[in-house]
Amino acid sequence: xxxxxxxxxxxxxxxxxxxxxxxxxxxxxxxxxxxxxxxxxxxxxxxxxxxxxxxxxxxxxxxxxxxxxxxxxxxxxxxxxxxxxxxxxxxxxxxxxxxxxxxxxxxxxxxxxxxxxxxxxxxxxxxxxxxxxxxxxxxxxxxxxxxxxxxxxxxxxxxxxxxxxxxxxxxxxxxxxxxx
Amino acid sequence: xxxxxxxxxxxxxxxxxxxxxxxxxxxxxxxxxxxxxxxxxxxxxxxxxxxxxxxxxxxxxxxxxxxxxxxxxxxxx
Numbered sequence: 001x002x003x004x005x006x007x008x009x010x011x012x013x014x015x016x017x018x019x020x021x022x023x024x025x026x027x028x029x030x031x032x033x034x035x036x037x038x039x040x041x042x043x044x045x046x047x048x049x050x051x052x053x054x055x056x057x058x059x060x061x062x063x064x065x066x067x068x069x070x071x072x073x074x075x076x077x078x079x080x081x082x083x084x085x086x087x088x089x090x091x092x093x094x095x096x097x098x099x100x101x102x103x104x105x106x107x108x109x110x111x112x113x114x115x116x117x118x119x120x121x122x123x124x125x126x127x128x129x130x131x132x133x134x135x136x137x138x139x140x141x142x143x144x145x146x147x148x149x150x151x152x153x154x155x156x157x158x159x160x161x162x163x164x165x166x167x168x169x170x171x172x173x174x175x176x177x178x179x180x
Numbered sequence: 181x182x183x184x185x186x187x188x189x190x191x192x193x194x195x196x197x198x199x200x201x202x203x204x205x206x207x208x209x210x211x212x213x214x215x216x217x218x219x220x221x222x223x224x225x226x227x228x229x230x231x232x233x234x235x236x237x238x239x240x241x242x243x244x245x246x247x248x249x250x251x252x253x254x255x256x257x
Contacts, residue, residue: 022214109213111226179216 011102018107021098032096038174041093045171048086049164055079055156079156086163093170097180101169115177116169122176123168130164189227191248193218196240211235 006015020026031037094102100112101119108116134157173180197207197218204222208215211232220226221236228236228248237244 109217110229110232111217111220112214114226179219 008104011104013099013102013104013107015107018099018103021095022100022107029092029095032092033098033180035178038096038177038180041089041096042171042175045086045089045093045167048082048089049160049167051082052086052163053157053160055082055160083159090163090167090170093167093174097170097173097177100180101173115173119169119173119176122172126168126172127165130161134161186227187250188224189248189250190224190252191221192253193236193240193247194222196242196247197222200240207236207239210239 008014024030032041100108100116103112103116105113193207197204202210204218205215208218212235213232217226221228233244233248237247240247
């Protein structure tokens with residue numbers, strides 16, 4: 001292994017980072033790698049993504065709950081916390097699958113490449129259904145009066161979609177694989 | 181029959197590895213794969229590429245046909 005820590009810009013991983021996760025040198029996150037714990041993490045991540053997505057409706061909730069200035073603080077703290085929780089979940093998810101979903105071919109062996117590619121195939125389908133859901137929301141949302149005008153610019157939905165896009169292969173892998 | 185239905189490949193990697201006194205980790209390091217991949221191979225849950233089969237066979241000083249077979253190996257043979 002070279003001493004220089006190569007950074008893979010396209011994948012967003014470093015050589016040492018991936019190699020450290022692929023080896024069992026660091027036992028700190030070993031508990032995360034059981035299939036049960038990985039699946040719990042996937043469910044929590046999905047819940048976090050849904051919470052982030054419906055964050056676009058939080059301003060309306062804010063106006064319903066309170067008319068004083070405290071609600072703005074509570075809303076802001078809640079919004080930032082949820083985003084950071086999802087970010088934390090995303091990091092743990094990557095660790096739980098040893099970054100295999102994000103690693104380039106040259107850092108993986110042939111079975112891991114197969115596992116990674118299969119996860120991307122299923123993630124691609126899952127994203128397709130997610131986009132279909134967003135289209136349906138776009139089509140029927142206004143008729144069903146799902147959107148409130150106050151502060152709802154759909155930014156939380158976009159953030160959630162970006163998180164889903166980034167984490168879907170790891171989520172699929174974490175759910176499907178028996179041993180990682 | 182599906183065009184891409186995977187045929188199970190039987191192998192005697194575990195037997196040969198133990199005969200050489202190698203752990204899964206040691207064999208994995210020598211043939212350049214993750215130790216879990218050796219576990220998958222030994223359980224028959226993953227069929228290796230020809231290149232990996234040749235590397236394993238060379239390391240364990242056996243012919244590929246002695247290590248891998250489409251028909252089950254007879255016990256003790």
